[in-house]
Amino acid sequence: MDVARAAEVHASTASRALNPETRGVVSDETVARVLQVAKELGYRPHPLARGLRTARSLTVGIVVPDLENPLFPPLVRGAEAALGEQGYTLLIGNTDNDAERTRTVVATLAERRVDGLILATTELGGETVAIARDLGIEVVLVNRETSDGSASAIVGDDHLGIGLAIDHLVGLGHTRIGHVAGPARLSTGVGRAVAFRDHLARHGLVADGMVETADWFQVEPGLQAAATLIERVPELTAIVAANDLLAIGALRALREAGLRVPDDVSLTGYNDMPFVDVLQPPLTTVSVPYREMGRLAAQMLLRRLQGQDGEAETVRLPPTLSVRASTAAPR
Amino acid sequence: MDVARAAEVHASTASRALNPETRGVVSDETVARVLQVAKELGYRPHPLARGLRTARSLTVGIVVPDLENPLFPPLVRGAEAALGEQGYTLLIGNTDNDAERTRTVVATLAERRVDGLILATTELGGETVAIARDLGIEVVLVNRETSDGSASAIVGDDHLGIGLAIDHLVGLGHTRIGHVAGPARLSTGVGRAVAFRDHLARHGLVADGMVETADWFQVEPGLQAAATLIERVPELTAIVAANDLLAIGALRALREAGLRVPDDVSLTGYNDMPFVDVLQPPLTTVSVPYREMGRLAAQMLLRRLQGQDGEAETVRLPPTLSVRASTAAPR
DNA sequence: CTGAAAGCGCTAACAC
DNA sequence: GTGTTAGCGCTTTCAG
Numbered sequence: 001m002d003v004a005r006a007a008e009v010h011a012s013t014a015s016r017a018l019n020p021e022t023r024g025v026v027s028d029e030t031v032a033r034v035l036q037v038a039k040e041l042g043y044r045p046h047p048l049a050r051g052l053r054t055a056r057s058l059t060v061g062i063v064v065p066d067l068e069n070p071l072f073p074p075l076v077r078g079a080e081a082a083l084g085e086q087g088y089t090l091l092i093g094n095t096d097n098d099a100e101r102t103r104t105v106v107a108t109l110a111e112r113r114v115d116g117l118i119l120a121t122t123e124l125g126g127e128t129v130a131i132a133r134d135l136g137i138e139v140v141l142v143n144r145e146t147s148d149g150s151a152s153a154i155v156g157d158d159h160l161g162i163g164l165a166i167d168h169l170v171g172l173g174h175t176r177i178g179h180v181a182g183p184a185r186l187s188t189g190v191g192r193a194v195a196f197r198d199h200l201a202r203h204g205l206v207a208d209g210m211v212e213t214a215d216w217f218q219v220e221p222g223l224q225a226a227a228t229l230i231e232r233v234p235e236l237t238a239i240v241a242a243n244d245l246l247a248i249g250a251l252r253a254l255r256e257a258g259l260r261v262p263d264d265v266s267l268t269g270y271n272d273m274p275f276v277d278v279l280q281p282p283l284t285t286v287s288v289p290y291r292e293m294g295r296l297a298a299q300m301l302l303r304r305l306q307g308q309d310g311e312a313e314t315v316r317l318p319p320t321l322s323v324r325a326s327t328a329a330p331r
Numbered sequence: 332m333d334v335a336r337a338a339e340v341h342a343s344t345a346s347r348a349l350n351p352e353t354r355g356v357v358s359d360e361t362v363a364r365v366l367q368v369a370k371e372l373g374y375r376p377h378p379l380a381r382g383l384r385t386a387r388s389l390t391v392g393i394v395v396p397d398l399e400n401p402l403f404p405p406l407v408r409g410a411e412a413a414l415g416e417q418g419y420t421l422l423i424g425n426t427d428n429d430a431e432r433t434r435t436v437v438a439t440l441a442e443r444r445v446d447g448l449i450l451a452t453t454e455l456g457g458e459t460v461a462i463a464r465d466l467g468i469e470v471v472l473v474n475r476e477t478s479d480g481s482a483s484a485i486v487g488d489d490h491l492g493i494g495l496a497i498d499h500l501v502g503l504g505h506t507r508i509g510h511v512a513g514p515a516r517l518s519t520g521v522g523r524a525v526a527f528r529d530h531l532a533r534h535g536l537v538a539d540g541m542v543e544t545a546d547w548f549q550v551e552p553g554l555q556a557a558a559t560l561i562e563r564v565p566e567l568t569a570i571v572a573a574n575d576l577l578a579i580g581a582l583r584a585l586r587e588a589g590l591r592v593p594d595d596v597s598l599t600g601y602n603d604m605p606f607v608d609v610l611q612p613p614l615t616t617v618s619v620p621y622r623e624m625g626r627l628a629a630q631m632l633l634r635r636l637q638g639q640d641g642e643a644e645t646v647r648l649p650p651t652l653s654v655r656a657s658t659a660a661p662r
Numbered sequence: 663c664t665g666a667a668a669g670c671g672c673t674a675a676c677a678c
Numbered sequence: 679g680t681g682t683t684a685g686c687g688c689t690t691t692c693a694g
Binding site for chain 2: 687688
C-alpha cells in the first residue's frame with residue numbers, strides 16, 4: 001500500500017485510518033496525515049481485495065423477469081438509488097420469466113458473492129428464496145411475496161387498490177361492474193380478483209358471473225376475456241381490469257363491440273404504466289409507487305445486512321387512483 | 332482448495348485443469364479427475380479472488396440516464412443477455428441526466444474495477460470517455476457517439492430511419508410534409524432534422540418553413556411545436572415527428588385543431604416505443620432495434636476486452652418502418 | 663506434466 | 679496507538 005509508505009505508517013494503520021469504523025482507534029494526527037496522503041495520491045480502495053478478506057462484496061443483485069415490462073424499471077431505479085447512497089452497487093439479472101434462467105441468474109449472482117438479493121420475479125416458489133438462504137444471502141422480495149410470509153417483502157396493497165377503483169365507479173353510480181382478471185397462477189391475478197369480489201360485496205353488489213380471466217397479463221388475452229365478458233353480460237356499465245395491458249385489450253374489445261368508453265362502458269386499469277395517460281381516452285388507473293417500492297426494498301435489505309436481522313416483515317404500500325377520462329357516470 | 336486435495340493434486344494443477352485456457356498443459360487423465368471431483372463437490376470459483384489475482388473482474392458497467400425512459404430497458408436487457416453468455420455480469424448505474432451524478436456513477440463503477448463500460452448517457456462530452464480510458468477501462472457507446480468518433484459506438488441510423496418515413500409518405504402521395512424536430516442540443520434532434528431536409532430535397536420537395544423545433548423530447552413540447560407548425564402551414568398533409576413522444580403531442584395538437592389523423596393529416600413517430608401500437612390511431616413509426624444495439628455493444632466490448640483492440644469503430648444499425656394506421660394517402 | 667512458492671490488496675487478530 | 683503476522687482463494691511464475 002503506497003499510501004502507507006508515503007504517510008510513513010504501517011499498511012494496517014493506514015487501513016484503520018481509512019475505514020470510518022476503525023478510525024477511532026488511530027490517533028487524530030495519524031488519521032489526518034493518512035487521509036491527506038490518500039487524497040493526494042488519489043487512492044481508491046480495491047473492493048475485490050477487501051471483499052476477499054471481509055467476505056462482503058458491498059454488492060446487491062436484483063432479479064427481474066423482464067426489464068422491458070414497464071413495471072420493473074422504476075423498481076430497479078429506486079433500488080439503485082437507495083443502494084448507491086450506502087456505497088453498494090447493483091448487479092442486474094433478467095430471467096425472461098424462465099424458471100431455468102432464474103436458477104442460473106441467481107446462481108451467477110450468488111457466485112459473485114452478492115451480499116443480498118432483491119427478487120422481483122413472479123412465478124417462483126419459495127425455492128429460490130431457500131437457495132439464497134442456504135448460501136447465506138439475505139433476500140427481500142419486491143412486488144411479490146411467498147405464500148408463507150417467511151421472506152421479507154415490499155408489495156403494493158392490491159386489495160386497497162382495487163377498492164379505490166370500485167369505490168370510484170360505485171361513486172359514479174355504476175352497479176353492474178365486471179372484472180377482467182389476471183392469470184390464476186399469479187398472486188396478483190388471484191389477489192385482485194378476490195379483492196374485486198370483496199369490494200363488490202361490501203357495496204352489496206353481485207360478482208357472480210361478472211369475472212372473466214385472461215390467461216396472461218397482455219393486450220390480446222385482455223381483449224379475448226373482455227369480449228367474452230361483454231357478450232355474456234351485455235348490461236354491464238363498467239369494467240375493472242386487473243392491469244393496464246388487460247385494460248387496453250378491453251378497450252379494443254369494447255370498441256369492436258361498438259361500445260364507447262366511457263359513454264357506454266367505463267374502464268379502469270391497474271399500474272399506471274407510462275403513456276396510458278395518452279391513450280384515447282386517457283385511462284383511469286390505479287397508480288402503484290414502484291420506484292418507492294424499489295427504494296424501500298433496498299433499504300430493508302441494507303438494514304438486514306447491517307445486522308438487524310429480526311423477523312421477516314411484509315410492507316404493503318398503498319396505491320392511489322389516477323382518475324382520467326375512461327370513467328364517467330353510467331347513462 | 333478442497334477440490335485439489337480430494338483429487339490428490341496440487342492446488343495449482345487443479346486450477347490449471349479447471350481453466351479451459353490452461354487445460355492443455357495438464358494430462359487428460361488428471362483433467363478428468365479434477366473436473367469430476369469439482370463437480371461432485373459442487374465447486375464454484377470465487378470471482379473476487381480470481382479478479383484480485385488476474386486484475387479482471389469479469390464485470391461490465393452500463394450507465395444510463397434514465398432507466399424509466401422506455402428506450403433504455405431493451406438496451407440494458409440486450410447487453411445483459413450478451414454478457415451473461417460470456418460469464419460477465421452487468422452492473423447498472425442511473426444518472427438522472429445529471430453531469431455530476433454521471434461522474435460519481437462512472438467513478439463508482441471504475442472503483443469496482445469493471446473491465447468495461449457501456450455508456451448510454453446522452454449529453455456527455457468526450458470527457459467521461461477520457462476518464463474511463465485513463466483508468467484503463469474499455470468503453471463502448473450505445474445510442475450516441477462522440478463528435479470525433481474516437482470511441483467505438485453502436486447507434487441507430489437516423490438518416491436512414493427518417494428516410495423510411497419520408498419515402499413512405501411520399502409514396503402515399505404527400506408533398507407538403509412538416510417536421511416536429513427534437514431539441515437542437517441533442518445529436519438525435521439535430522441529426523433527424525438534417526435528415527429530414529436531405530430526404531425532402533432528394534424528392535424535390537421544399538423543407539423551408541416546414542420545421543418546428545420542440546425544446547424537449549416530451550409530449551407537451553411536441554404539442555406546442557406541432558400547434559405552431561400547423562398554424563403556420565395549414566396546407567400540410569403530413570408530419571414527421573422526431574420521436575414518439577413528440578408524435579403523441581402532435582396528435583393532440585392536430586385533434587385540438589379539429590384535424591383528423593390520418594384523414595386530414597398523416598403522422599409518423601420515431602422509436603416504436605411500447606404501446607404506440609395501441610394509440611388511437613396506432614402510430615406509424617420508425618422502429619429502432621434497441622435490444623440488438625445493447626447486444627452488439629456488449630459483444631463489441633467483449634471483443635475489445637479479449638485483446639482485439641484495434642480501431643474504434645461505429646456501427647450504424649438500420650431501423651425499420653412499422654406502418655400502422657396514422658398514415659394514409661392525402662385527400 | 664506437475665509441484666512449490668509467491669503474491670494480488672486488503673483487513674483482522676495478536677502483540678507490544 | 680501502532681506494528682507484526684497471517685491469510686482470504688485463486689493464478690502464475692519458476693523449478694524440476
